[in-house]
Amino acid sequence: MNEKVFRDPVHNYIHVSSQLIYDLINTKEFQRLRRIKQVPTTAFTFHGAEHSRFSHCLGVYEIARRVTEIFEQKYAGIWNADESLLTMAAALLHDIGHGAYSHTFERLFATDHEAFSREIITSPETEIYNVLSQFSPDFPEKVASVINHTYPNQQVVQLISSQVDCDRMDYLLRDSYYSAANYGQFDLMRILRVIRPTAEGIAFERNGMHAVEDYIVSRFQMYMQVYFHPASRSVEVLLEKLLKRAKWLFKQDRYFFEKTAPNLLPFLQENFTLDDYLALDDGVMNAYFQSWMTAEDKILADLSSRFINRKLFKSVTFDGESQSQLYRLTDLVQSVGFDPEYYTGIQASFDLPYDIYRPEKENPRTQIEIIQKDQKLAELSTLSPIVKTLTGTSYGDQRFYFPKEMLHLNDLFAANKEIFISYTANDHFTPPVN
Incomplete structure (x- = not known):
């Protein structure tokens, strides 16, 4: 086929010369990703972050295409060129199972985007399966095994899922670009020059170590400054409470949801199929939330309005010592009329920005290997003081979320709110000393 190109703000041009890849892009299951935001709650904080899973998956494919092209040219004795197309297909389809407001929705309705990814790829009912199986009957299972980390060649698996993989490299650059937060920028071109296949998987040449080091720091900064932003997490809490209320109300008034949210019914009934899952996207869910703003149930209507109109909960951090005292805040919220x-x-x-390989863990991470002059491998944190400081340490916080009205004093419950404010000074929960 003639080469097709997609103009992309992150990679400039995304090149497609494989008919298989082009046909996969044009399947209805892949086109659905245009209607799934990459970072749906982050977009409430960083307004430019409206990009989709579609553009991200194309970006991951493009990085995989560049890597496999380099491997074929420079490392023919180590890299099997027959696995290049498999790598690119897995890169393109790695997020195919993500659904509407994926992670929050998953927690409430017990869905699993990884399981759905496998089903979309291996089910004879999907267009994606038909495209893959026409290439070879076992190709759908091969692609699914790469995404599930069970494919025997670790070179292929680590290009899709490891501590420096095509997926992470694209979403850091893409989320950084669209959020206008420069923390996620790193030297992708340099990393592509120094990445190479080894007998055990993927490693990096010593002269490119600082580019990898910069990538680790960028990842740390993006999580701390963007992905873990308190306002974005407030959206997650609000969405979770909204859907939780809908689940409870469905048992009381099935007809209301049959009328206002028909595609959500199978999930409220806890009896859904792949077709039901594919019928939901962010736009469908937002339309349902808008219709619920006029519901007779005041809590559902209010939570829907808060979500659609971005009236977010406020929050305070708390630590292990004060966690047992959070009931004080909950009681005060209830005292002014909010159902906690x-x-x-x-x-x-x-x-955990970076960790060495710990095989005793349930899901051990791959570690980043640097190739020395004598061709021996050294783990990154043994060479980089910056990465060493991040190794094995988790960063983040715990937050208690509550209605912003608790910080207003102009009503009959001002005394209780004044107590609440005194507990949450400096955005941290400080319970009274008994």
């Missing part, structure tokens, strides 16, 4: 079941929440966000 739906108007308070705890949100904990922690990230």
